[in-house]
Amino acid sequence: DQQVKQNSPSLSVQEGRISILNCDYTNSMFDYFLWYKKYPAEGPTFLISISSIKDKNEDGRFTVFLNKSAKHLSLHIVPSQPGDSAVYFCAASGRAGGTSYGKLTFGQGTILTVHP
Amino acid sequence: NAGVTQTPKFQVLKTGQSMTLQCAQDMNHNSMYWYRQDPGMGLRLIYYSASEGTTDKGEVPNGYNVSRLNKREFSLRLESAAPSQTSVYFCASSESGWGANEQFFGPGTRLTVL
Numbered sequence: 001d002q003q004v005k006q007n008s009p010s011l012s013v014q015e016g017r018i019s020i021l022n023c024d025y026t027n028s029m030f031d032y033f034l035w036y037k038k039y040p041a042e043g044p045t046f047l048i049s050i051s052s053i054k055d056k057n058e059d060g061r062f063t064v065f066l067n068k069s070a071k072h073l074s075l076h077i078v079p080s081q082p083g084d085s086a087v088y089f090c091a092a093s094g095r096a097g098g099t100s101y102g103k104l105t106f107g108q109g110t111i112l113t114v115h116p
Numbered sequence: 117n118a119g120v121t122q123t124p125k126f127q128v129l130k131t132g133q134s135m136t137l138q139c140a141q142d143m144n145h146n147s148m149y150w151y152r153q154d155p156g157m158g159l160r161l162i163y164y165s166a167s168e169g170t171t172d173k174g175e176v177p178n179g180y181n182v183s184r185l186n187k188r189e190f191s192l193r194l195e196s197a198a199p200s201q202t203s204v205y206f207c208a209s210s211e212s213g214w215g216a217n218e219q220f221f222g223p224g225t226r227l228t229v230l
Contacts, residue, residue: 009156032217043120043206043221044159089158093217103149103174104217106158 003027004092006107014115019077021110023090026071030092034104035064035075038087047088048075080114087111118142120222122207128228129197137192137225139207147210148190149174149219150182152203159206165190197229 005024013019023033031052036044050057050064050073057064063076077084091104120141129135141148146167151159151174161174163182171182179201181193190209194201204226208219 004158006158034218041223043208043223045221046218049218103161103164104219106151106160108156108158 001026002108003030004090004105004107006088006090006110008110009108010111010113012113012115013080015082016079019075019080019084019112019114021075021077021088021090021112023073023075023107024071025073025092027092027094027105028071029094030105032093033064033066033073034091034093035062036089036091036106037084038089038109044089077112080112082114082116085112085114120207120209120220122205122222122225124225125223126226128230129194130230131198133197134193134195135197136194137205137207137227138189139191139222140189141207141209141220142188143209143211143220144187145209145211145220146187147212147217148184149208149210150180150190150192151206151208152176152201153206153224154203162192162205197227199229201227202229203227 034049035047037047038044048059048062066073087109089109090107123138149164150162160176165171165184168187183191204224206224207222210219
């Protein structure tokens with residue numbers, strides 16, 4: 001039972017354009033959502049997060065949107081740069097009382113390639 | 117500040133051999149985690165330790181054991197390695213397990229079981 005899904009294994013965009021990475025979830029007990037970025041041969045690094053009480057959070061070129069009714073979140077990168085080429089994972093954390101409390105559940109990841 | 121460190125970086129085992137993966141963090145975090153990453157599967161939680169002295173099973177605990185040695189260190193043991201345990205293993209830590217639960221990851225251990 002995949003509670004967090006990233007249905008696009010890969011995405012290719014041109015430098016300077018917008019990258020949009022998508023993530024869907026099924027567990028309504030999720031309270032926080034995070035995006036991680038991973039380069040080859042390195043561990044994932046935290047990028048940006050959003051609480052379930054918000055619908056948007058922005059940090060520089062990165063914006064995360066949350067649509068609770070659709071159980072969908074997306075990460076927008078504007079403008080995209082070649083250094084953004086990496087694997088992006090979305091993850092969710094649950095509220096107290098749920099089985100996902102105190103843990104992160106990750107999606108499968110999306111490989112982003114930004115072409116110069 | 118080294119963050120989260122893992123040893124070894126690479127390991128090749130034969131089926132049935134045992135080994136322990138070591139993890140240490142210097143951020144005074146309370147919670148620590150072990151994940152495995154397989155192609156197309158994302159990161160799956162093996163075991164976690166919400167605080168010193170406690171450990172709990174994650175999504176894929178079979179074939180593994182853990183020890184929270186102290187607040188800094190959290191080890192993962194494979195008692196009898198199997199080819200299905202070929203994977204990249206990541207250790208992570210966080211200040212606490214609730215809220216946004218931002219986790220900091222080590223560089224990983226690439227394990228091959230022949």
